[in-house]
Amino acid sequence: MKELVRVEDLQKTFTMHHDQEKQIVGCNGISFDLHDGEFIGITGKSGAGKSTILKSIYHTYTPSGGKIIYRSEQFGPIDLVTATDRQILAVRKKEIGYVSQFLNVMPRVTALEVVMDAIIEMGGKAEEASVEARQILAHFRLPASLWDSFPRTFSGGEKLRLNLAQAMVKKPKLLLLDEPTASLDNASKQSVKEMILQLKSNGTSMIGIFHDLDFMETVVDRQYNLSQGLLMDKVGS
Numbered sequence: 001m002k003e004l005v006r007v008e009d010l011q012k013t014f015t016m017h018h019d020q021e022k023q024i025v026g027c028n029g030i031s032f033d034l035h036d037g038e039f040i041g042i043t044g045k046s047g048a049g050k051s052t053i054l055k056s057i058y059h060t061y062t063p064s065g066g067k068i069i070y071r072s073e074q075f076g077p078i079d080l081v082t083a084t085d086r087q088i089l090a091v092r093k094k095e096i097g098y099v100s101q102f103l104n105v106m107p108r109v110t111a112l113e114v115v116m117d118a119i120i121e122m123g124g125k126a127e128e129a130s131v132e133a134r135q136i137l138a139h140f141r142l143p144a145s146l147w148d149s150f151p152r153t154f155s156g157g158e159k160l161r162l163n164l165a166q167a168m169v170k171k172p173k174l175l176l177l178d179e180p181t182a183s184l185d186n187a188s189k190q191s192v193k194e195m196i197l198q199l200k201s202n203g204t205s206m207i208g209i210f211h212d213l214d215f216m217e218t219v220v221d222r223q224y225n226l227s228q229g230l231l232m233d234k235v236g237s
C-alpha cells in the first residue's frame with residue numbers, strides 16, 4: 001500500500017493573545033503515517049492534543065513545526081504545513097474531508113441544500129440531487145422536519161449527521177473524523193459504521209479520534225494512543 005500521509009515531528013504551540021508570554025502546547029513531536037485505504041484511530045486523554053493533530057492536517061491550525069506530507073491528486077506530494085492557501089482550499093474542496101459535531105455552516109443554506117450542493121459539486125445532475133440528498137439524510141436519520149431548516153441551530157448530533165452525509169457524497173481521498181459518534185444513539189452509530197465501511201471499500205483513508213473505544217475497535221486497522229505528547233502504537237493493534 002502506498003503512503004498517503006506522513007506526519008513528521010508535528011508541533012503546535014498556541015500563543016495567548018492576552019498574554020504573549022503564555023504558550024500552550026497543543027501537540028509536540030508527533031510522527032506517524034497513513035497508507036491508502038487505511039483507517040487509523042487515535043485515542044488519548046482529554047486535552048492530550050488529538051483534535052490539534054486533525055486540525056493541523058486540515059490546516060484549521062497552522063502548525064508551529066514539522067511536516068505533513070500529503071500525496072495530493074491535484075498537486076502530487078505537498079507539505080500541508082507550508083502549502084499555499086490556494087492548494088489548501090483546492091484539497092479541502094476535492095480531497096480532504098473533516099467531520100465533527102462543531103460544523104461551520106453557511107448562513108441561510110438549508111440541510112437539504114448542503115447535501116444537494118455537495119452532489120452537484122461532485123458532478124451529479126441538479127434534477128436528481130434533491131431525491132438523492134433526501135435518501136442520504138434519511139440514511140443518517142436526520143429527521144425530515146429538519147431538512148428545510150438552517151443547520152446553525154441544530155444539536156451537536158444533528159450537525160454531525162449532516163456533516164457525515166456531506167462527507168459520504170464527497171467520497172474524499174482522506175477523511176478526518178473528530179469524534180464521529182459523539183452524541184449519537186445506537187441506530188445512528190450503526191449508520192456511521194456502515195458509512196465508514198462503505199467509504200473504506202471505495203478507497204477513502206481515514207484518521208479518527210474516538211472516546212468510544214468499543215466502537216473504534218470495530219472499524220480501525222491500527223490504533224495510536226496519545227500520551228504526554230507522544231503517539232504510541234497500541235499493543236495488539
Ligand SMILES: Nc1ncnc2c1ncn2[C@@H]1O[C@H](COP(=O)(O)OP(=O)(O)OP(=O)(O)O)[C@@H](O)[C@H]1O
Nearest residue numbers: 014024025026044045046047048049050051052053
Ligand atoms: N485554539 C486554541 N487556543 C489555545 N489552546 C488550544 C487551542 N486548541 C487547543 N488548545 C489546547 O491544546 C491542548 C490540546 O487540545 P486538543 O483539543 O487537541 O485536545 P484533545 O486531545 O482533542 O481533547 P478532547 O479529547 O478533550 O477533545 C489543550 O491543552 C487545549 O487547551
